[in-house]
Amino acid sequence: MSLVIVLNELCAGLMLNELWIKRRKLKEWIKSKNFGWFEGHAPGYPSTNNALEGTNQSIKKVHTFRDRIPFSHFLERAKIILNRWSTDQVTIKKWEDEPMIKDAYWFDALAYAQKKPFLKYDKTCDIYLLTLDKMVDLEQYLDNLECDGDCIDECEFVSNLDLNTFFRYNDSVRLVKLDEQNWKFSSCSCRDYLKDYMCQHIIVVLLSKKSIQVPEKYLDSVIGCKPRPGRNKKAMPWNVRQ
DSSP, X not given: OOHHHHHHHHHHHHHHHHHXXXXXXXXXXXXXXXXXXXXXXXXXXXXXXXXXXXXHHHHIIIIITTOOOOHHHHHHHHHHHHHHHOSOHHHHSOOOSSOOOOHHHHHHHHHHHHTOOEEEEETTTTEXXXXXXTTOOHHHHHHHHTOOTTTTTTOHHHHTOOHHHHHHHHHTEEEEEOOSSOGGGXXXXXXXXXXXXXXXXXXXXXXXXXXXXXXXXXXHHHHOOOOOSSOOOOOOOTTSOO
């Protein structure tokens, strides 16, 4: 068997393997019965049961001491648990009425704004497109958002992307939708918003529209210390009075 035939068969095998990987990822991530196993599929709902497990941990630690007990003792413990834990949690725990803006989001927004991102408003979708990559075609990006599971196999643009490249392309543009009544209820397509319902991209868009102002306590990170003119003075010996 010649070397050319071996190379041709090897290339054909690699192409089939890559095609199988693409179809496998397409089936698992988009056309699977378990579609929706990602953060942000159900906004407004908890993505973990940490709060419930925290309550269970307190019950096990205080009442059962993490040991198995006889059934007769368990009934007595159950009465105590129901008596102590059957309280009105609404009046005890105060819930936030609007998303809390962390200091890190202000600092990240100011640093992001200094990079001079490109901002575009789309009237049809009533959203702002924010990106640092000047080479991204935003019109094509909006057209790709309309693709669904039926047309994704025939889409020439998506078919040429692997999963990692698709994620990088998707993360290159952020979609921000502002709330006219209360800007703190604005939404974004980034991961931070899916966790905290607030992100740096929302603040950047609002700052560019001059809808909000930077609080004074964060201005030091923007202004900084101005250097004095001239050359820096050399350090003098410790015994010389300056």
